[in-house]
Amino acid sequence: SQTIHQWPATLVQPVGSPLSLECTVEGTSNPNLYWYRQAAGRGLQLLFYSVGIGQISSEVPQNLSASRPQDRQFILSSKKLLLSDSGFYLCAWSGGGVNPDTQYFGPGTRLTVL
Amino acid sequence: AQKITQTQPGMFVQEKEAVTLDCTYDTSDPSYGLFWYKQPSSGEMIFLIYQGSYDQQNATEGRYSLNFQKARKSANLVISASQLGDSAMYFCAMREGGSEKLVFGKGTKLTVNP
Numbered sequence: 001s002q003t004i005h006q007w008p009a010t011l012v013q014p015v016g017s018p019l020s021l022e023c024t025v026e027g028t029s030n031p032n033l034y035w036y037r038q039a040a041g042r043g044l045q046l047l048f049y050s051v052g053i054g055q056i057s058s059e060v061p062q063n064l065s066a067s068r069p070q071d072r073q074f075i076l077s078s079k080k081l082l083l084s085d086s087g088f089y090l091c092a093w094s095g096g097g098v099n100p101d102t103q104y105f106g107p108g109t110r111l112t113v114l
Numbered sequence: 115a116q117k118i119t120q121t122q123p124g125m126f127v128q129e130k131e132a133v134t135l136d137c138t139y140d141t142s143d144p145s146y147g148l149f150w151y152k153q154p155s156s157g158e159m160i161f162l163i164y165q166g167s168y169d170q171q172n173a174t175e176g177r178y179s180l181n182f183q184k185a186r187k188s189a190n191l192v193i194s195a196s197q198l199g200d201s202a203m204y205f206c207a208m209r210e211g212g213s214e215k216l217v218f219g220k221g222t223k224l225t226v227n228p
Contacts (some may be wrong), residue, residue: 032214032218034214036225042220042221043118043205043207043218043220043221044159044205044207044216044218045218046214046215046216051214057214059215086120087177088157090157090159092159099147099164099166101147101164101209102149102161102164103149103161103216104161105124105151105158105159105160105161106158107156107157107158108158108159111155
């Protein structure tokens with residue numbers, strides 16, 4: 001069966017510091033990968049998605065970037081964090097299961113920028 | 115314009131009773147998918163059920179069923195025999211054909227009372 005991992009689970013970072021969040025998927029190959037952000041009490045907003053190694057599409061221009069160095073690894077980064085980057089970051093994958101369009105989410109990373 | 119509308123910020127239901135969570139959507143694409151996710155306080159987004167725009171029958175998954183009314187552009191989630199563990203946020207989401215993006219509603223907070 002497929003599993004998706006995210007780390008760290010929680011993170012507190014000062015403004016202006018760099019960021020690296022990692023997501024890995026097990027049990028499938030060539031998944032589509034996604035990064036979402038959820039502000040407090042809101043729905044999810046798609047930030048980036050990737051359909052293959054090195055292929056990144058950005059949905060919202062902002063202070064963040066994404067990379068996919070390996071088939072099942074997706075990384076969210078920032079060179080300098082802003083207060084507005086605080087939120088709950090969720091990684092997801094699709095491409096398997098009964099319906100290949102269904103996105104399955106990881107446990108998330110709660111980021112607080114102070 | 116909002117693509118996914120969930121008009122119920124909060125809902126209450128007695129244990130063992132059924133509850134309906136409302137979702138309306140807006141799209142001009144004839145091909146689309148509708149999803150429901152559950153988000154408990156831990157934060158993880160748990161996939162519940164999927165309905166494709168061309169599916170003739172309403173989707174069902176255990177105690178979850180989707181009341182799909184295409185002409186009215188509604189995709190309400192019905193939870194039968196509510197359990198205390200059903201207390202969570204519930205999000206409706208849509209993916210239009212050819213798009214990798216899941217668009218989420220603002221969610222409904224369901225509380226199951228003993």
